[in-house]
Amino acid sequence: MKILVTVKQVPDTATQVKIAPDGKTIDPTGITWIVSPYDEFAVEEALRIKEKRGQGEVVAVSLGPDRVKEALRSCLAMGCDRAIHLNDPVWATADTLATAKALAAAIKQEGPQLVLCGRQAIDDDMGAVTAQLAELLGWPCAYWIMEEAIDADGKSVRAARQVEGGLEVFDLPLPAILAAQKGLNEPRYPTLKGIMGAKKKEIRDVKAADLGWASEPPQLSIVGLQALPPRPPGRIIAGDVPTAVKELVRALREDAKAI
């Protein structure tokens, strides 16, 4: 079974993100880039499916500039067989729909039976590409997957989705798209052998023209980014305990409307 995993490279969660002078993008200096953690769950699940079935191929795909190679290399180090890098200046301003269209074109060329994504990328938290892909491909799709099991003859997948207080279980005919939620698995980290082996694996560069892609203006454009307002200072309530508690309860109820 061929499985394709879409991965996005995002700033490390520990990064203090700064807004660039243009007011619309983030300042890339000093950022450590990582594979979006939800995508790591997807990679891990794909590798487990392959291992369980004893055969198959796992292909990682990412759209982005040159630096994205490093994210793909890290997927190869985890165990993906090869990678595809959608790398073209025309995608510099791609919104989620343009990204989904490019990825869908690549998926059509590859023809996998299953596509795994993360439930959202942790940079802009849009969480839209998976659904857009499913729509563009006309494939069934399930989000927030906590469990999956492919049937023995590889015709369908049973997937359990996290809902409030429980799981919602679906059967999807393959090919299908699943989006991984935290808890699906515990991703492996690359071993030294994996890292060394990744050097020899293929990362294929794909330009827009290779996908027959006609440049189109993004549907969504960023007007501006705003930093969060600084947190207002805390308040210390003075006085003896009975008075202070009364004031605290009043403030919680009337000012903060928390109780």
Add this chain to the structure above:
Amino acid sequence: MASIDLTLSEEQRALRAGVLEICKRYPGEYWRDLDVRREYPEKFVTELTEAGYLAALIPQEYGGAGLGIREGGLILESINYSGGNAGACHAQMYIMGTVLRHGSEAQKREYLPKIATGALRLQAFGVTEPNSGSDTTKLQTTAIRNGDRYVVNGQKIFISRVLQSDLMLLLARTTPVDRVKRKTDGLSVFLIDIRDLKGFEVRPLRMMMNHSTNALFFDNVEIPIESLIGEEGRGFHYILDGMNAERILVASDSLGDARWFIEKAVAYSNQRVIFGRPIGANQGVQFAIARAHISTDAAQLMRDKAAALFDAGQPCGGEANMAKYLGAEAAWEAGNACIDCHGGYGYAEEYDVERKFRECRLYKTAPVNNNLVLAYVGEHVLGMPRSY
């Protein structure tokens, strides 16, 4: 020709990320808890071994990764930078070097692949003795040939990780010092299997920090002649060959410590408000940290230079020693700046600062004292009279 790269390659970044990923699973609490009980970080070391990192320097034909000393250093540096202590296992990386360079093909085939997988641990190296210390050639442990065996008698002190090793590299005298031309002759290196070795006693020493180290006693210990590495009598020269690697790797441990201290110090002094502003706004606090950072960057450049020369197969004795010296001093300087800016909290165990402070101090003393680095540089780099 050797040259220093000022940025990490993609592969080196991946290596660093891989190590940090493992270290994340072993936070301060893990090391703190072991520290109190003076226990070995078995789980961490096993995981690091299984992921292949301690086999970085073993050539691929023997099952290792065949990487350079720069990568080996990066692995150890990343462990200490993340708050752990690579001293628990760094020797598994480099002690095998003596076997690799001077062992017979049969010894290499037998041991290196098992060291690479971690099936055999070779992370004990017995040199120091109570009565000879830094003056290695005066060591008194003897190994006397008797038929197809050597018989070992003597004592060693401060020999680390013996209880966590299957094999030990041992330096002992095979020809008495009054029967050799130069006192550096007549010493031999043995690779001995210390599991159930008769007449061999290990007494653990409780140290200032969690570092498994021991006094060793050899009472007519018989070892097979196959344990000899290379030629009899050439042992001192063989271990000198391995010292550059050890120096560069220990410098890397120190650099990781220094970076950890500086990062902690900056974060704490930017956030701690006393006298109405962050303490980092005071030059008394800020300059100490800035100075430590300057020392650390300089030490790193020297380490990188030594590593570049080493990996290019060029002589690097001076640079490796200077890197070890600068690294150890930088870590100590950063440790002081860090504990100072933390005020009373620097002494509280839960901040990890006092633990790292104790751990980093070792590298001013071992594996070679910084005084002897100065003596080396004076004599061998500057051509001054031998002072020791």
